[in-house]
Amino acid sequence: MRTRQMPRPLRSRPLALLLLVVAMPAVARSQTIAITGGKVYPVSGPPIENGTVIIANGKITAVGGSGLAVPARAQRIDAAGKWVTPGLVNAATILGVQEIGFSGGYQDASARGDHGIAASFRSWDGLNPSNTILPSVRKDGLTTVAIVPGRGFVQGQAAVIDLVEGSAAQMLVKAPVAMVGDIGNPQPAEAAARGELVGKWRELLRDVKTYSLRRVQYDANQSRSLAARRVDLEALISVVNGTMPLWLVADRASDIDAALALAKEFTLKIVIVGGAEAWQVADRLAAAHVPVMTGAMNNIPSSFSTLGQRQENAGLLRAAGVTVVLIGNGAGDEAAFNASNLRYEAGNAVAYGMKWDDALRSAALTAAEVLGVADKVGSLQPGRSANVVIWSGDPLEFATRAEHVYVRGVEYSRPTREEELTTRYKTKPPTYRVP
16 A cells, blocks of 8 residues: 655745745845945936945935935945946956866857858857856956957857856846957958958848848749858848947958948948057047947057057047947957956046046946947946946056945855965965975
């Protein structure tokens, strides 16, 4: 006779509930927080002395002066003598899709494509939430980044993520945000000269238009051969329709002019990435309302395409009315493990002529606007995600530290990989002998 199973005792259920809570995303465990007494920089408006920022359920609910009412049960964070800003936004990284090191690491930031065309490549499909670099850059005040593909003249689609702990889907803010390509660096397998590369762009964009109008004939094999695979043509339709921006890597002034001409010919919405010599064509960029993503850490030409590179570039562009997004252009792979150098780029931009307010905005709200996520991140406004950083001082100063980092209302403070290794090897073993 089979013994009937008795129901589990009630005392086991609290443990199950605890395990469920531990397994829940950090965002779901956020609480009401009141950051008070700091110098608050909303970025979307003027700074607030002795300001208050209220966070609830992962969102900013109120920003104001010392008279702002604080909810009775809020956790109070005293920011007196500190600076409070939105989390920084780095618009050009490979965070989460490439690990440090070539041996045993991985590289999911670029696709092989077909004859240099990888328009259907989605950079975020290879996102690894356990990437060891993410906690380190987050601890330095970066809370939102774009994952940007590379390689080829049509490199693929970029996405925006928040640096929360959770699954790739939980990290995702928006995807895709842009198609990324190159117009100034012809590769031997794709083109032998710049003119040929620009010609390939024209052919491709014309074929995308043809494909979008003649899908039925294409499917029935009643169309001439086109410049790309079907999946890539499909991915580019939103570019030629003007609904998805096309980011074009270009440094030389003449390459930027070629990009502007291509955009005018096909009515494209473009952004220049790199832009070492963009200051030389600042008037034309401003007139065309084309943003530029550039940095301010480097003034040393790395090729004949960057002979005109200078650290005043960002300041000169902004003074001419160009929308500027600060990204890395210094040494040490600022797209990956040095992505947190973004604030040093902003500090150097100020040192070389950019206004302080413009520099902070370029690394926060302006970046979010160009990425199409300004309704979520980049500023301290009610309704935005609670991506907030409390700094020990001016965030653009070298010695300043990020003392509290909140992403979607949750503070992240666990040790980074570097700190764990430092702690592990700080104490020498008893058997250690100096050679």
